[in-house]
Amino acid sequence: MTTIAPQRELMIRTRGLTKEFDRHVAVSDVDLQVACGEVYGLIGPNGAGKTTLIRMLASAEEASAGDIFLNGERLLTDQSRSTLRRYIGYLPDDFPLYDDLTVWDYLDYFARLYHLRQPRRERRLREVLELVSLTGKRSSQIATLSRGMKQRLGLARTIIHEPILLLLDEPVSGLDPIARMQFREIIKALREAGMTILISSHVLSDLAELCTSVGIMELGYLVESTSLRDLYRRLSRQQIQVSALGHLDALQAQLRHQSFVEEIELLPESDSIRVYFSGSLQDSAALLRSLIAAGIPVTEFHRSQEDLETIFLKLGHQQAS
Amino acid sequence: MTFDWLDRLGDWNPQLLRELKGRLKPRNLLITLAIALLGQFLLVMSFYNQLPAEPPLRSLVTQNSVTSYYCTGPQTYGVSECLRDAAGNFMINWPFWWLKIFVCLCVLISIALPVVGTYLLISDLSREENRGTLNFIRLSPRSTQSLLSGKLLGVPVLLYLLGALVLPLHGWAGLAAQVSPSLLLSFYVNLAACCLCFYSAALLYGSVSTGLGGFQAWLGSGVVLAFLSVLAAKGSVVDPPLYGLGLLSPLVMLPHLIASTGLEVIPNVYLQVPTAANPALNSVVEGLRWFHWFFGASAAGTVGLTLLNAGLWTYWLWQALLRCFRNPGVTILSKTQSYWLTAWLQGLNLGFAVRHWPSGLNAQQPLSALQGFLFLQLLLFLGLIAVLSPQRQALQDWARYRHSHSETQVPRRRSLLWDLLWGEKSPALVAIALNLAIAAATIAVWILAWPPLANRAEGFCLLLAFAGLILIYAALTQLLLLLKARKRSLWAVGGVGAALVLPPLVLGVLSVSALEAPGVYLFLAPLLVDPAYAAASTAGLAVLGQWLVLSLLSVQLARQLRQAGASASKPLLATH
Numbered sequence: 007m008t009t010i011a012p013q014r015e016l017m018i019r020t021r022g023l024t025k026e027f028d029r030h031v032a033v034s035d036v037d038l039q040v041a042c043g044e045v046y047g048l049i050g051p052n053g054a055g056k057t058t059l060i061r062m063l064a065s066a067e068e069a070s071a072g073d074i075f076l077n078g079e080r081l082l083t084d085q086s087r088s089t090l091r092r093y094i095g096y097l098p099d100d101f102p103l104y105d106d107l108t109v110w111d112y113l114d115y116f117a118r119l120y121h122l123r124q125p126r127r128e129r130r131l132r133e134v135l136e137l138v139s140l141t142g143k144r145s146s147q148i149a150t151l152s153r154g155m156k157q158r159l160g161l162a163r164t165i166i167h168e169p170i171l172l173l174l175d176e177p178v179s180g181l182d183p184i185a186r187m188q189f190r191e192i193i194k195a196l197r198e199a200g201m202t203i204l205i206s207s208h209v210l211s212d213l214a215e216l217c218t219s220v221g222i223m224e225l226g227y228l229v230e231s232t233s234l235r236d237l238y239r240r241l242s243r244q245q246i247q248v249s250a251l252g253h254l255d256a257l258q259a260q261l262r263h264q265s266f267v268e269e270i271e272l273l274p275e276s277d278s279i280r281v282y283f284s285g286s287l288q289d290s291a292a293l294l295r296s297l298i299a300a301g302i303p304v305t306e307f308h309r310s311q312e313d314l315e316t317i318f319l320k321l322g323h324q325q326a327s
Numbered sequence: 328m329t330f331d332w333l334d335r336l337g338d339w340n341p342q343l344l345r346e347l348k349g350r351l352k353p354r355n356l357l358i359t360l361a362i363a364l365l366g367q368f369l370l371v372m373s374f375y376n377q378l379p380a381e382p383p384l385r386s387l388v389t390q391n392s393v394t395s396y397y398c399t400g401p402q403t404y405g406v407s408e409c410l411r412d413a414a415g416n417f418m419i420n421w422p423f424w425w426l427k428i429f430v431c432l433c434v435l436i437s438i439a440l441p442v443v444g445t446y447l448l449i450s451d452l453s454r455e456e457n458r459g460t461l462n463f464i465r466l467s468p469r470s471t472q473s474l475l476s477g478k479l480l481g482v483p484v485l486l487y488l489l490g491a492l493v494l495p496l497h498g499w500a501g502l503a504a505q506v507s508p509s510l511l512l513s514f515y516v517n518l519a520a521c522c523l524c525f526y527s528a529a530l531l532y533g534s535v536s537t538g539l540g541g542f543q544a545w546l547g548s549g550v551v552l553a554f555l556s557v558l559a560a561k562g563s564v565v566d567p568p569l570y571g572l573g574l575l576s577p578l579v580m581l582p583h584l585i586a587s588t589g590l591e592v593i594p595n596v597y598l599q600v601p602t603a604a605n606p607a608l609n610s611v612v613e614g615l616r617w618f619h620w621f622f623g624a625s626a627a628g629t630v631g632l633t634l635l636n637a638g639l640w641t642y643w644l645w646q647a648l649l650r651c652f653r654n655p656g657v658t659i660l661s662k663t664q665s666y667w668l669t670a671w672l673q674g675l676n677l678g679f680a681v682r683h684w685p686s687g688l689n690a691q692q693p694l695s696a697l698q699g700f701l702f703l704q705l706l707l708f709l710g711l712i713a714v715l716s717p718q719r720q721a722l723q724d725w726a727r728y729r730h731s732h733s734e735t736q737v738p739r740r741r742s743l744l745w746d747l748l749w750g751e752k753s754p755a756l757v758a759i760a761l762n763l764a765i766a767a768a769t770i771a772v773w774i775l776a777w778p779p780l781a782n783r784a785e786g787f788c789l790l791l792a793f794a795g796l797i798l799i800y801a802a803l804t805q806l807l808l809l810l811k812a813r814k815r816s817l818w819a820v821g822g823v824g825a826a827l828v829l830p831p832l833v834l835g836v837l838s839v840s841a842l843e844a845p846g847v848y849l850f851l852a853p854l855l856v857d858p859a860y861a862a863a864s865t866a867g868l869a870v871l872g873q874w875l876v877l878s879l880l881s882v883q884l885a886r887q888l889r890q891a892g893a894s895a896s897k898p899l900l901a902t903h
Contacts, residue, residue, distance in 0.1 A: 026723065028811070029891075066462055068656055071728040091468040102459035106349050118341030119467040124334065163463075 016075075017042045017171055017202040018063060023072035025058050032058040034226040035072070040204060040219070042077075042170075045197050047213035047234075048206040049318060050223035056206040057099065059223070060175045063204065064096035076171060092120060095169035099176040101160030105149035109140055109159060112148060113166055120167030134162040137192060154185030161192060165201075172196065174205040178212060190216065214314040222321070230321075234314075241320070242312040243268075246290060249278035251303035260300050264293055278306060342464070342474050346481025359485050363492035371496070374428050379409045379417045393417070397424045423590055426504035430581065432497045434559055437518060437577040440490055441525040442552045444483040448526055450544035451482045452533030471652045472645075479526050507587035513630045514584055518577040520637040525551055525575075527644040534652050535659060572703075574636040583626035617678040636675070643668055647714065656721060659714035662749050662758040669711070669762045673769040676703055681773060691857070693781035694789070697774070698854050701793050704766055705854065708797045709823070711762055712804050715755035716819070719809050725752035726892030754884065759801040763794050785857075788866045792853035795873030800826060802880035809887050831855055 018040040025033040033055040040046045048056045061067035063074060065081055074081040079090055104112055113134065117127045135141045138158040143151065151159065157177065164172065174193075178186045186209070193216050197203060207213055213220065220237060222230035230237070250257045254272065257279060261267055266285030273280055283290060294307050312320075337344035379395040393409040399418045400408030409417045455461040464474055501511045532547050558576040573579065617632065647659045660668065680700045717725070729746065741750070747757035767790055774786040800823050807819040830851035834844070841848045845860035849869035 024728075026720075026727070028720065029723065064466060066466060068654060070724045089468070091466060094466070096466060098459070098462075100459055102463070104345075104349075104460060107345075111345075111348060114337075115341055115345045116463075116467075118337050118344070119464070119469050121468065123338060 015042045015078075016040065017044070017077055018046075018204065019075040020063075021073045021075075023059070023062060023074060024070050025055075025062060025067065026070045027058075031226045033062065033069075036226075036228045038221065038228060038231060040202060042202055043200055044219055045193070045203045045205065045217045047217035047220040048204060048223060049208075049210060049213060049220060049314075054223040055226040056223050057175055060096075060173050060204065060206060061098075064094055064173050065091070066096065066098075092167060093170050094173065095164035095167070095171070096173045097160050097164040097175065097177055099179060101157060103148050103156060103159065105147070108145055108147055109135070109151070110144040112159070113162060116163050117166050122167060130166060130168070134166055137165075137195060138162045139188060154181050154188070157181060157185070158189065158192070161189070165196065170202060172201050172203045172205075174203065176206055176208070178207060178209055186212065210315040210318060211313070220314070222318070237314075237317065238311060241317045244283045244285075244290075245310050245312065246281040246283050246293070247273070247276075247278055247306065247308045247310070248281060248297070248304065249276070249306035250297075251305055254279060257297070257302050257304075260297055260302055264296065265289075266293070283309075340473055340477045340480075341469070342477025343481045344477075346477060347484060350481070350484050355485055356488070359488050360492065363489050367493060367496050370431065371428065374424065374431075378419060378424070396427075397421075422504050422588065425500045426506075426585065426588055426590060429497065429500035429504050429506065430585070432493065432500060433514070433581055433584070434578065436490065436493065436497065437521075438552065438555045438559060440486065440518065440522050441555060441577075442548050443486050444522060444526050445529040445551045446544050446548035447483045447486065448478065448529040449533040449536075449547045450541065451478065452530065453536075453541070453543045456533075456537060465653055471649050475530055475648060475652065479523075479530065483526070501584070504590070505588045506584050510580070510584050510587050510626055513626070514577070514580045517580050517630060517633055517637075520634050520641075521575055521577045524637045524641045524644070527641050527648065531644055531648050531651065531659070534648065535655055537655075574633045575640065579629060579633055580626070583629060587626070618681055639671065639675075643671075656718065657751065658717050658721075658755070661751070662715065662753075662755075665711055665715055665758060665762055666765060669707070669765045672707055673766055676700065677769055677773060681776070690780050690782055693774075693777045694785055694857065697770075697786050697789060700770070701789065701854055704770075704793070705797070707766075708759070708763070709800070712755065712759060712797075712801050712823070715758055716801070716804050716808055717752050717755065719811075719815060721752040722754060722805075722809060722888065723891045725750070725754075726888045729753075729892075754805050754888065756798070756801050756805060756881065756884070760798060763797055767794055788849075788870075789853055791870050792849050792866075792873065795870055795877060796851075796853060798877050799873060799880065802877060802884055806880060806884055806887070809884070809891070 016039050018038060020036055020038045023033060023036040023038070024031065036055075036059060038059075048059070050056055058067060062069050063076075063081075065074075076090060076093055081090055104115075107115065110131065113131050114127070117131060122130055132141070135144055138161055140155060140158060140162065143155065148156070148159065157180075161174075161177065164174075177193075178189050181189060190212055193203065193205070197216065203216075205213065205216065214234070217234055219231070219233045221228050232240075248257065248261070254277070258270060258272070261270055261279065261281060266283055266289050267281055268284055269282040271280040271282075283293070285293070290309055294304070297304055297307075333344065336347075377395070378397055379393050394403070394406045395409055395417075396406060397420050398407040398409035399420050400410045402408075407420070412418050452461065455464070467474070498511065502508065529547055529551075533543065536543050554572075555576055555578075558573055559578050620628070643660075643664075646664055650657055650661065651659055680696060725746075729750075729752075744757070746753045748761060770790055771787070774783050774790070777783055777786065803826060804819045804823055807822045808815050810818055812818055831848075834847065834851070839847065841856040842860055845856055846865040846869045848856035849866055850872050
C-alpha cells in the first residue's frame with residue numbers, strides 16, 4: 007500500500023483492520039493512512055466495505071481484528087475515551103434527527119453533549135448555522151425541513167464541536183444538484199479550516215473536486231490508496247481532441263506520423279479525432295505547430311485528461327454481489 | 328432566573344434537558360394534571376359512598392339498625408353497627424376510613440410507578456434505537472452514567488409529576504390514619520429505591536434487546552406488572568426461598584405502616600406484621616429471618632434489608648449498563664463479574680434458606696427446602712446463561728481471531744482455559760460451570776449443616792442432577808446462539824424453554840409419575856422428584872445420562888467453533 011505524505015503527521019492509521027459479518031468479510035486487513043489536513047475520498051462499488059470501514063473509524067462498530075489509531079491514540083469501542091470522541095465528527099448516510107425539536111434546540115443539545123459552554127456555545131451555533139445556510143430556519147421544527155436542509159443540519163451537528171476529523175458517509179446521496187453544490191462548498195470551507203475529512207461518495211466528480219487523496223475499496227480490500235495527483239499521473243491518459251475543416255483523412259494521416267501519439271480515435275458525432283497523447287505540454291504545442299505547418303485547417307485543439315470516473319471504470323472493479 | 332437554572336441543568340446533564348424539552352409541553356402538563364385530579368376525586372368519592380347513609384323512611388319504620396365497616400359500634404361478621412352522636416349523626420371511625428384510602432393508594436402507586444416507568448423507558452430506548460439516534464448519544468463524549476441518568480430522570484418526568492400530584496392525598500391519608508410519619512417517609516424512600524432498581528433494569532433491557540419492535544416495552548412492563556401483582560396479592564406471605572425477590576416490592580413495608588396506626592380492624596392476614604406471636608403467620612415467620620437476624624419483625628429491619636437489596640440489584644444492573652450501553656454486542660456481564668454476582672446471591676439467598684428446623688422435623692422437610700432453594704437457583708442460572716452467552720458474531724470472532732493481538736499489547740498466548748474462564752467473547756459453558764461450582768459449594772455447606780435426621784446423600788444427589796441439567800441448558804443455549812437463523816436469541820429462549828417445560832409435560836400427559844420412573848424425572852426434571860424414590864443405581868444412571876448428553880452437546884459445540892475459526896480460504900482451497 008502506498009504511504010501518503012510520510013513526512014506529515016497521520017490523523018488516521020489502521021493496521022490489519024478486519025470486520026466479518028457472519029463469515030462474510032466486509033473489511034479485510036485494511037492498512038489505511040490519512041495525513042492531517044487531508045481530504046480523503048473513499049470510492050468503490052456498493053458492498054465494497056466503505057460504510058463498515060467508516061463506522062469502525064467512528065467507533066460505531068467494533069472491529070473483528072486489527073487496530074485503529076486516531077491522531078496517534080488507539081481507538082477502543084469498549085472504553086469511553088472522551089478526548090478521542092471529541093476528535094471525531096461522524097455523519098452516517100441516513101443522518102437520523104429528532105423531529106420533535108427545533109433546529110436550534112437540536113444543535114444546542116449536541117453542543118452541550120460535547121461540553122460546549124456559554125458564550126462559546128451560542129457563538130458556535132450561529133457560526134455553523136451560517137455555514138450550512140440554515141440561520142433562517144433556526145426556530146423551525148426539524149420535521150418541516152426539506153431533505154437537503156436535513157442533510158445540512160446533520161452536517162452542522164457533525165461539526166458543532168469543531169472535530170479535527172470528519173467522517174462523512176455518502177453525504178450527498180439523494181440531493182438535487184443545487185443542494186449538492188451547497189454541500190460541496192461547505193466541505194471546501196471545512197477543508198480550508200484545516201479539518202481532516204474522510205468522505206465516501208459515488209459522485210466521483212465531487213470527490214475529484216474536493217479530495218487530495220483517494221482510496222479505492224473492492225470486496226472489502228483497500229486496493230488503492232494514493233494522492234489524487236499520483237493517481238492521475240499513473241492511470242489517467244492525456245487526450246487531445248482535434249477538429250479540422252473538410253475531410254479528416256489528411257488530419258488522421260498527419261497525426262499517425264507524429265511522435266507521442268499512442269492511439270487515434272475517430273469521433274463521428276462531433277466530426278473530430280481524439281488523440282491519446284503521452285508527450286508534455288511542449289510536445290503538444292509542437293504537435294499543433296506541425297499540423298498547421300502541414301497545412302491542416304485546424305479548427306479545434308483541446309487538451310484534457312481522463313477524469314476520476316473514467317479511471318475508476320477502467321479499473322473494472324467488481325460488485326460485492 | 329428560570330433560564331439560568333435550565334442552562335445550568337443542561338450543562339450538567341444535556342440528556343435530561345433534552346428529555347424535559349421534549350416532554351414538558353403545555354398539552355402534556357394539562358393532561359397529567361387532569362388525570363391526577365380526576366383520579367383522586369373518583370377514588371375519594373368511591374370511598375365516600377361506602378360511608379353509612381340515612382336509611383329510607385320505610386326502613387326506619389322497621390327499626391333496622393344501620394351497619395358499615397366504618398362505624399364504631401359492636402361488630403358482627405366484621406361489620407360494625409352504626410351509633411349516633413347527640414346530634415343524631417353517625418359516629419364514623421375516620422382513621423380507619425382514611426387507612427383504607429391510604430392502603431389503596433399505596434398499592435396503586437407501588438404498582439403504577441414501576442410498571443409505567445418501565446414501559447416509558449424501554450419504549451423510548453427502542454424508538455431511539457430504531458430511528459438510529461441512539462448511536463449519536465453513544466458516540467458522544469459524555470459518560471454513560473450521565474447519559475443514562477438523564478434518560479432515567481427525564482423520560483418518565485410526567486409520571487413523576489403525576490406521582491407528586493398524588494403525594495399530598497397519600498400523605499394526608501396516611502397521617503389522618505395515624506401512620507407513623509417516620510415510617511411514611513421510609514415508605515417513600517423504599518418506593519424510590521425500588522423504582523430506581525426497576526428503571527435501571529428497564530434501561531438495560533432497552534439497551535440490549537433489539538428486533539422486537541414496539542413489543543419490547545409491552546413485554547418488559549408486562550413482566551414487571553405480573554411480578555408486582557403477584558407480590559401485592561401475596562403481601563408479606565412470600566415463600567421463603569423467594570423472599571430475596573419479594574423484597575423488591577415497595578409493598579413489603581405496608582404491614583408495618585398499618586401496624587403503626589394501632590388499628591386492629593384489618594381482616595386480611597397478609598396486611599399484618601409477621602411476628603412469632605402471630606399464630607396466623609407461623610408459616611412465613613421463618614422466611615423473614617436472614618441467618619439469625621429476624622428482620623421481618625421490625626420496620627427498621629425491613630427498611631434496611633429492602634434498601635440494601637434494591638441497592639445491590641441496582642449496582643449490578645448499572646455494572647451491566649456501563650458495559651453494554653456503548654457496545655451492545657458484548658455479553659451483559661463479564662465472566663469475572665458473574666462470579667462475584669453468584670457469590671453475592673448465594674450469600675443473600677442462603678441467609679433466607681438457613682433456618683432453625685422445628686422440633687418435630689421429618690426427614691422430608693430439608694429436602695423440600697432444598698428443592699425450593701434450587702428453584703431459585705434455576706432462575707439465577709437461566710439468567711446467568713442469558714447474560715454470559717455471547718452471540719454468534721462474537722463467537723466467530725473469538726474462534727477466528729483469538730490468537731491475533733493488538734499492536735500496543737505485548738504478544739501473549741493465553742491458555743484456552745484462561746480464555747474460557749475469563750475471556751470476553753469465549754463461550755459461556757466453562758464460566759457457567761465455575762458459577763455452578765461456587766453455588767454448589769455454598770449449598771453443600773448448608774446440606775452438611777442439616778440435622779442428622781435428614782438424608783444428606785439425597786440432597787447431594789439432587790444437587791448433582793440439578794448441576795448437570797444447568798450445564799445441558801448452557802450448552803444448548805450456546806449451540807442455538809450459533810445457529811445461522813435470524814432470530815437466534817428467540818430460538819435459544821424457545822429451545823431452553825422447551826427443554827425446561829416439555830419433559831415434565833410429556834411425562835404428565837403419559838401419566839408417568841415420579842414414583843414410577845424416578846430415574847427419568849431425576850434426569851429431566853430433578854426439582855419435581857424426591858430422590859428417595861430412586862435407588863442409588865438409578866440415580867447414578869440418571870446423572871450419568873445427563874453427563875453423556877452434556878458431552879455430546881460439548882463435542883458438537885467444539886466442532887462448530889472449530890469450523891467457525893477455520894480460515895475462510897480453507898474451503899476455497901479445498902475446492903481447487
